[in-house]
Amino acid sequence: MAPLPGWKVGLVSARTADSARDIPEATVARLPVYLRALTTLVDNGTATCSSEELAAAAGVNSAKLRKDLSYLGSYGTRGVGYDVDYLRYQIAREIGVTQDWPVVIVGIGNLGHALANFSGFRSRGFRVVALLDADPDRRGERVAGIDVRDFADLEPIVREHGVAIGVIATPASAAQDVADQMVEAGIRSILNFAPIVISVPDGVDVRKVDLSIELQILAYHEQRKQSEATA
Amino acid sequence: MAPLPGWKVGLVSARTADSARDIPEATVARLPVYLRALTTLVDNGTATCSSEELAAAAGVNSAKLRKDLSYLGSYGTRGVGYDVDYLRYQIAREIGVTQDWPVVIVGIGNLGHALANFSGFRSRGFRVVALLDADPDRRGERVAGIDVRDFADLEPIVREHGVAIGVIATPASAAQDVADQMVEAGIRSILNFAPIVISVPDGVDVRKVDLSIELQILAYHEQRKQSEATA
DNA sequence: AGGACTTTGTGAACGGGAGAACAAACTGAG
DNA sequence: CTCAGTTTGTTCTCCCGTTCACAAAGTCCT
Structure with a gap:
């Protein structure tokens, strides 16, 4: 759960905790679901996924998923999708489950x-x-x-x-x-x-x-x- | 949980099951909470309660409670409040917990x-x-x-x-x-x-x-x- | 009976979330 | 380099739910 070398640490530090204000309650309630879906993907060895795939795994609409993630920041790459491991860390950090x-x-x-x-x-x-x-x-x-x-x-x-x-x-x-x-x-x-x-x-x-x-x-x-x- | 003598059976039969259509999902999710609060009141020997009291016991706003109950019908008495036992039965019937x-x-x-x-x-x-x-x-x-x-x-x-x-x-x-x-x-x-x-x-x-x-x-x-x- | 008081039921305004749709941004092939 | 294809991030609209506020309807006291 520690940040891996090669991750876009620059972006992480650019988005300090105070910019993560006012995430809608409905989104907060779904973040753990996304986190679990991403963990499953990591376990399956998946490196990258689209919002469509992740949304299916989480049981939500892909538009809703993208909007939810946009509250955290821009962690995807247009034309490609999301880096599973990187996104998982970002959500975990946002929720606070990187700490004990x-x-x-x-x-x-x-x-x-x-x-x-x-x-x-x-x-x-x-x-x-x-x-x-x-x-x-x-x-x-x-x-x-x-x-x-x-x-x-x-x-x-x-x-x-x-x-x-x-x-x-x-x-x-x-x-x-x-x-x-x-x-x-x-x-x-x-x-x-x-x-x-x-x-x-x-x-x-x-x-x-x-x-x-x-x-x-x-x-x-x-x-x-x-x-x-x-x- | 059986209908008691003296209850307004006329009203009950006037509101047949088919008139209970389209209760909002958010209201359905709160009905069991009201049911439990009413059961507690019955156990305490309370015969009548206002929307304010019941709302406090259920942890919601009294306006929301009244609107929720209005989807079921008019089971209260203005100036008085609700008959605890009667309202409890109506909610139980609506949810379906009167059956096995x-x-x-x-x-x-x-x-x-x-x-x-x-x-x-x-x-x-x-x-x-x-x-x-x-x-x-x-x-x-x-x-x-x-x-x-x-x-x-x-x-x-x-x-x-x-x-x-x-x-x-x-x-x-x-x-x-x-x-x-x-x-x-x-x-x-x-x-x-x-x-x-x-x-x-x-x-x-x-x-x-x-x-x-x-x-x-x-x-x-x-x-x-x-x-x-x-x- | 009448009037003050209490409490319900509901119309209307308001706010937030869901979903569609599209522009922006990236990849990769030629 | 350019262009077609892909996928994100975001804007806009609609709908559901919450809350306010008040008329309607009852009680109680005199």
Whole structure:
């Protein structure tokens, strides 16, 4: 993930971080998708690709892809396409996954287990530095090679490792309290898997993943399909 | 979840299913959130609530909430607010969670385990009728009280239970094949947890949940916050 | 009954994102 | 060097979703 020799370093330094302002939120949400598609292409040994190919791999329109990439800068070559490895690095840098992000996971139930073992985090620069649970029975348990520790240890852990991102995988009843303490400890970005809306002060980002909501959206469309079929 | 006596059944029958056409996608995605907020209010013994209260519980603007609900019909009372139990039923019916949705989960790794044990599915009308895995070593294993069966059994299971929704929790390498076979077996709605874009024929809905993408979006904003702080 | 007050439902203005379409820029052959 | 072919970057238009603001419609108190 380090810049390779031969890359257009001049261009990189010409585009300093401050010129990367105001990338639309919709684009930011798609950049990780492009990143994954590019990684797949690299693994296949592909050196160059057109916006059409990359768009197909990412499941989007090629015009949209080009517009998204244009917010980052001009990293393609007209008449040729994009250098896969170079573009991948640029997107990774823009998102911030070239650096190491220490993460804590709170709530080591079924979901917490799955998250702790999820290899997709590690491979994208996210390092789980601690697993916390309020239940004393879980202490000492070892999950994914990490000891489960007391939730009360949150603050020193955050301070020691410089943790900026916290993951909530607790039941809904505990989520708000966990979020409050995370904020208190200095965490400013939270990924919430608990099925409840948590409120946080300004300046703290929360993203929510709700498994049952996705299924319900599918159910709605399925119901429509079925009622249309019978009509 | 059954209609209670005393509810405005007249209105319900006046608004037949076909009048519920073209609800905006953004609204559909929020209805499950409202449903959950209303369920919480019911559990607290709240009988009536204003759009302001419900919007706060759901984490949205009250004007947006009212407009969303207006797509379903006029279920509120001006000057008073909404009957919590009544509105909850109307939303549940609109989404389709008043009926029973049989679901199969394919891929019983860490995430499959967590999904199989996730109580939020069951409580919203989703019933896991089968767990499937291609790995013979997993056969006979019992997860959440359900035997893990051979992936080759997919088609008869779908036919027998009338399964319309499938969940993919396999590694990325297997996901496209699993999706193909699901479509072949008659499934028309797929929830995909594998980190890859799968392609399906027209008429099949796919929703994607990618845990690492959410973290990457947080990382982007966190990076911005940190670079602003040092500037 | 009447008037003050509350809250819904919706029309209208506004902003942002999606997609089409094209000019600019590069390659490569002759 | 020139010209045909290719692909990017960007402009323009359209559409969807959000938000404001207010009329309509109900409640409650006197």
